[in-house]
Amino acid sequence: MAVFLWSCVDSKTETSSAEAIVDRAIAVAGGHIVDTSTIAFSFRDKRYKAMRNQGQFKLERTFKDSVTTVRDVLSNEGFKRFLDSKEMIVADSMIPRYSASVNSVHYFSVLPYGLNDAAVNLKLLPDTTIDNDVFYSIQVTFSEEGGGEDFEDVFMYWIDKETYKVAYLAYSYNEADGQGLRFRKAKNERNIKGIRFVDYDNYKPKDPRGGLTELPQLFSNNKLELLSNIALEDIQVSFN
Numbered sequence: 001m002a003v004f005l006w007s008c009v010d011s012k013t014e015t016s017s018a019e020a021i022v023d024r025a026i027a028v029a030g031g032h033i034v035d036t037s038t039i040a041f042s043f044r045d046k047r048y049k050a051m052r053n054q055g056q057f058k059l060e061r062t063f064k065d066s067v068t069t070v071r072d073v074l075s076n077e078g079f080k081r082f083l084d085s086k087e088m089i090v091a092d093s094m095i096p097r098y099s100a101s102v103n104s105v106h107y108f109s110v111l112p113y114g115l116n117d118a119a120v121n122l123k124l125l126p127d128t129t130i131d132n133d134v135f136y137s138i139q140v141t142f143s144e145e146g147g148g149e150d151f152e153d154v155f156m157y158w159i160d161k162e163t164y165k166v167a168y169l170a171y172s173y174n175e176a177d178g179q180g181l182r183f184r185k186a187k188n189e190r191n192i193k194g195i196r197f198v199d200y201d202n203y204k205p206k207d208p209r210g211g212l213t214e215l216p217q218l219f220s221n222n223k224l225e226l227l228s229n230i231a232l233e234d235i236q237v238s239f240n
Helices: 002-028 095-109 212-220
Strands: 037-043 046-053 056-065 068-075 078-083 086-088 120-130 133-142 154-160 166-175 178-192 195-205 224-230 233-239
Touching: 002 120, 002 133, 002 154, 037 095, 046 095, 056 095, 068 095, 078 095, 120 154, 120 212, 133 166, 154 212, 166 212, 178 212, 178 224, 178 233, 195 212, 212 224
Parallel strands: none
Antiparallel strands: 037 046, 037 233, 046 056, 056 068, 068 078, 078 086, 120 133, 133 154, 154 166, 166 178, 178 195, 195 224
């Protein structure tokens, strides 16, 4: 009985610590004002716009498909696609794919905003040293209910112990031939109207057989392969 009670108390303390760290990281990044903002930016030849208002949201992606303007809209009401302002019928099988594609870019653009949502499960792991600096290590998983199509994905966030800024992140995801792993280093930090935005160097392991918690050491030992630069351009912020 004593062991059981100690385990419950220890687990609760661990969760509370993880939540406290993440809440502070969100506040430092301006997450408290993202809730009532309109944020627009360009990413890889597409224009994105996010309108949020205390739980109500509309996430948009606009791009040219040959001569047609495509606008995808993901909101509390679901997903819609417009071609030259005319709503199109989208096959049920494609809605989750399009929705995830739109949501993913918006999700990464304002991290760590959203990490205190109800479907998010946080766990504080032992501190991690990356390039001689020590970071809080937060593991993020998602509940199936409310966690989206990719609820089985697992994320790691490494948060600076002094500034509470997210310096590195990594995630695992399911691929047709196994598990994919990515590691990102934040860079080019800028503050726009109180909201922290960063770009990322995006890496993958040369040997995919390792796990998420091994990626920081691989990065420090120059054993990750640089895949791409994740950069947001022409960021515009306004408030409701």
